[in-house]
Amino acid sequence: MPARLSEWNLVRIEDGELALNHRVTPYDLNSSLFTDYAHKLRTVWLPEGKVAGYDVEEVFDFPVGTVISKTFYYPTQRTGEYLLEQDRTAQRLAEGFRLDAVRLVETRLLVHREEGWVALPYVWNAEQSDAVLKRTGDAQQATLVKVGGEVQDFTYIVPNANQCAGCHATNATTREIQPIGPKARHLNRDFVYSHGQANQIAAWAEAGLLSGVPEAGAVPRNAVWDNQAESLEARARAYLDINCAHCHNRVGPADTSGLLLEHDAPRGPSLGLCKLPIAAGKGTGGRAFGIVPGNPNQSIFTYRMASTDPSIMMPELGRSLSHQEGTKLISDWIAAMGDGCV
Incomplete structure (x- = not known):
């Protein structure tokens, strides 16, 4: 359980921008979980030579070693308040994910180990140079500026490891942690990659990340x-x-x-x-x-x-x-x- 997010080598900070490392694939969902209007950068990394198995209904069958990340952040004003804006994470990645325009809050990891999935919450430091593992969670005071200038103060809660497990244990009998978002119906959409726009499921199959994908018309979509x-x-x-x-x-x-x-x-x-x-x-x-x-x-x-x-x-x-x-x-x-x- 690395103490710092940088030890996972998923992302790097370079020339004032956040960038993804080799073979870290960004993705988005058709509809996503609401989290206090936070924007989200989602990624998946699979061990080299390994592939996930397609499932029409349930979460894809990811191999041991898979790391799924979700970074929560907000666009900001110069004075530090968070801005309520449309999430444009894919465009930020394509154009250059400038850190002087955002505040990185936390990154949650789901790591597939031999014994099952493990949930790990990391909280970003004030310099936005790295994030530190905080299994006990965190609470941060923040101000959200809405469209029209309305201001709302709130407490942003970083869940502790047990709370992460509580949401991701989607089966009350087994209590096994599972990803929630990477299902066919949520992923069946286009994503603006650095090399152009493409359907995510087709792109994963082409990149060798996903096997057993049916014809495009047979993939469900929310x-x-x-x-x-x-x-x-x-x-x-x-x-x-x-x-x-x-x-x-x-x-x-x-x-x-x-x-x-x-x-x-x-x-x-x-x-x-x-x-x-x-x-x-x-x-x-x-x-x-x-x-x-x-x-x-x-x-x-x-x-x-x-x-x-x-x-x-x-x-x-x-x-x-x-x-x-x-x-x-x-x-x-x-x-x-x-x-x-x-």
């Missing part, structure tokens, strides 16, 4: 949650899939809730429609059902998404702020459903 050109239904389901389904799945830590939020969960009580909560306590906000079709203001979903109270909010880890745009998306989806519960 919607981009904020792409207005896609249907409201597809965008809402994609948002719930990436933000909630790592717990709310058939074998996940929240399986006893009876709430299934994966992309293919059938519409009905298991998706929250007219479903009574189980052991939600004050998390219900006095609302009777998870989703009241046609009435987001009476739905538990939107109440918990909008809250920043740790005893109420969902997801319960990984954020201090509410995702206003995500909450509106789910509110619009519920409002379009119909006529309430009998």
Whole structure:
């Protein structure tokens, strides 16, 4: 467990820019987990000569030795406040990832060892020259400047190693840590590489990182949650899939809730429609059902998404702020459903 991120040789700082080292491949997801509006640089590295196995539904079968990284950062003002802007990580990499315009906060690693995956959180120093392993996590005070100049103070939480494992142990029985994002439906999109734009799954196959890839038309794809050109239904389901389904799945830590939020969960009580909560306590906000079709203001979903109270909010880890745009998306989806519960 190296004490410094630089010992992994994934990235380097050179002439005021962050750059990826040899055979470190960047990637992005169609829809991603909300983390206090942080931008994210995701990468994967496989041992030379090793290849991941394609899976149509689950996380790809990565070989022992794989290192997956996710670096959280914010664009900044000269005075240090974080700026709420559209994530343009791929463009930054292609044009030169200038450190004088951003603040690197943390890098989380998932390392596939013989005994399974291990989660390691690294926190960047003030000079942005390296990041230090902090298995106990961290808390940093920050200010976010929104569009229009509205300012919001918040505490950015770097999860400890146990919290990382808590989210990534997507099977409540085995409790084995697994990656969450590298699935076909999340990765099936274009990425702007330094040599040009290409579909990520096709690029991984061409680079020898991924085997067993079917024809392009057979690869599933989740919607981009904020792409207005896609249907409201597809965008809402994609948002719930990436933000909630790592717990709310058939074998996940929240399986006893009876709430299934994966992309293919059938519409009905298991998706929250007219479903009574189980052991939600004050998390219900006095609302009777998870989703009241046609009435987001009476739905538990939107109440918990909008809250920043740790005893109420969902997801319960990984954020201090509410995702206003995500909450509106789910509110619009519920409002379009119909006529309430009998």
